[in-house]
Amino acid sequence: MKERIIEQVETKGKFFRIKTFIDIISNPILESMENLLSQSHVNSTQGKTIIAKKRQLETWKQQFYGDGIRQISSLIVRIKSDLYSEVAAFAEEHFSDKNADKAWHSLLTERKIETRCQELLDNLEDTANDKLKEVAREISNELKFTSSYVEDKNIKMHKIIDGKRIWNWSSVIVGGGLSIGAGVAYFVGAASAGPLGWAALAVTGIGILGSYFFKSRDKKEHEARTRLENNLKENVRKMCSSLQSQMEKNLKSLVSVRIDGLLRDMDNINTVIFRLADTQRELAWGLNEHLLEMNGQIVTEGIRLIGAEGLQYHVQSVARIPGNASLILLRDGDRFPNEQTESLYKLMSERINFIYETEDTRTLISRVLGKEIDRRRIRLENKVGVAYVPIVNETPNMICRVRLAQQFSKMQIIKL
Structure with a gap:
């Protein structure tokens, strides 16, 4: 048991220090961003x-x-x-x-x-x-x-x-x-x-x-x-x-x-x-840029520590709910090997999922939220940065995906 703890500290200690530091910053930034978006919408x-x-x-x-x-x-x-x-x-x-x-x-x-x-x-x-x-x-x-x-x-x-x-x-x-x-x-x-x-x-x-x-x-x-x-x-x-x-x-x-x-x-x-x-929207999306940057840094460090250096170049962006889930955006056709995905999951202690990038905002939101959302009914109001989405079941998992989709799409998601 003692040896295992030592091993964990040797292999993960540095990463946990980095992750803890970033999470201390990321959580309030994410909360502030979402509050600003909510106030802006109101x-x-x-x-x-x-x-x-x-x-x-x-x-x-x-x-x-x-x-x-x-x-x-x-x-x-x-x-x-x-x-x-x-x-x-x-x-x-x-x-x-x-x-x-x-x-x-x-x-x-x-x-x-x-x-x-x-x-x-x-x-x-x-x-x-x-x-x-x-x-x-x-x-x-x-x-x-x-x-x-x-x-x-x-x-x-x-x-x-x-x-x-x-x-x-x-x-x-x-x-x-x-x-x-x-x-x-x-x-x-x-x-x-x-x-x-x-x-x-x-x-x-x-x-x-x-x-x-x-x-x-x-x-x-x-x-x-x-x-x-x-x-x-x-x-x-x-x-x-x-x-x-x-x-x-x-x-x-x-x-x-x-x-x-x-x-x-x-x-x-x-x-x-x-x-x-x-002003509130501008501040929110400014915070979002910093959040995405920190998300990319933590994933890049995790990839390095699991011995898969080079995979980070396939990562286009990372949306993340600290301590809950990370969503990695890949170029169309790229893949993360299952073994490295499992290792990254164990290291970060967060769900790891992947989606492919697209220039179409409606498609991007649909990919993040999943098949239960009718893509045709997603309505975008680009001028104010709002996406109206037909969400029926507000499960914890759906709420988490909505928060991730906002980070990627730079659109506030409102339930129809």
């Missing part, structure tokens, strides 16, 4: 979730804006129609009233023009706010659901919106031309002025109104009513046009500030997420 998935929500919000924005424009137009048409229906009766009653402007303003107040407009704008704002909150909740819930697939919980997202009201409609119609007092005062004053008043206008009119004094009183009153009606209608038209323009402008501001603001935030978040995912 971040990419989260980014895709936000992109999908952003597209939905963009579609909704177009519908919301179109509906808002139509609602504004419909309201203005109703307001204009209501006021036009009042013009004839108002002109009949007030064509000689010096305070007609005040009377008209009272009529506008009674019709609650400003209140009706404000209510519509408030409803549009509430609709937009509700939609943004809904989108924020959906994103938050879906990101939490995605994150539940990984053990690392340290990746945190900034709030997309803070719920603070950043838009105030209080100044929507202030100064917006709801009162036509100045115009009405001028036209009503002209229509109800006595001879002295018209004489004063006639001076500047240079005879245009000279024949006015010879018209009958009825004709004067008719013209005054007609003039007031026309001027009221013109002012209603201008007022409604101005009001519609202001409301549409404020709707555009709502879309720009609130909705487009959220869309820009989503773009910024995605930029950070995908950049992080790319």
Whole structure:
């Protein structure tokens, strides 16, 4: 027994020292690489979730804006129609009233023009706010659901919106031309002025109104009513046009500030997420290169110690789960003799398997995972370095082969 221990120490002692040293480094590198790949995949998935929500919000924005424009137009048409229906009766009653402007303003107040407009704008704002909150909740819930697939919980997202009201409609119609007092005062004053008043206008009119004094009183009153009606209608038209323009402008501001603001935030978040995912993938595959290099070194040293020097030149690469299995990549047609394979297995105390190299990533993954995987169903997403594989039975052996396949293919393997 003592002699055998001495023999083992003499033949394997140096190799075990090398293997132990490499394994101390390889294990954390392998774990870090796989964690980085997992986090990268989660971040990419989260980014895709936000992109999908952003597209939905963009579609909704177009519908919301179109509906808002139509609602504004419909309201203005109703307001204009209501006021036009009042013009004839108002002109009949007030064509000689010096305070007609005040009377008209009272009529506008009674019709609650400003209140009706404000209510519509408030409803549009509430609709937009509700939609943004809904989108924020959906994103938050879906990101939490995605994150539940990984053990690392340290990746945190900034709030997309803070719920603070950043838009105030209080100044929507202030100064917006709801009162036509100045115009009405001028036209009503002209229509109800006595001879002295018209004489004063006639001076500047240079005879245009000279024949006015010879018209009958009825004709004067008719013209005054007609003039007031026309001027009221013109002012209603201008007022409604101005009001519609202001409301549409404020709707555009709502879309720009609130909705487009959220869309820009989503773009910024995605930029950070995908950049992080790319960095994690780069780090992972950088670690993988070092891992493959150390795997090759340990196998090369093992080949030398079993007295099979030269066989290492047939080895293209080595994937390895320290203490579990080593998978050696050979050129097509090359073989490792059974005797040397058995000796290498005894030396390393790990399963030793071989596969042949290929330029086709799908074929390479299929060869590592075995015949139970339908190669035709393997789907590659080369841009993000992910292979979706139809894995049915997640046995310990299959999980081990998946880890080995990742090292060779430089593709993260995800179960379909």
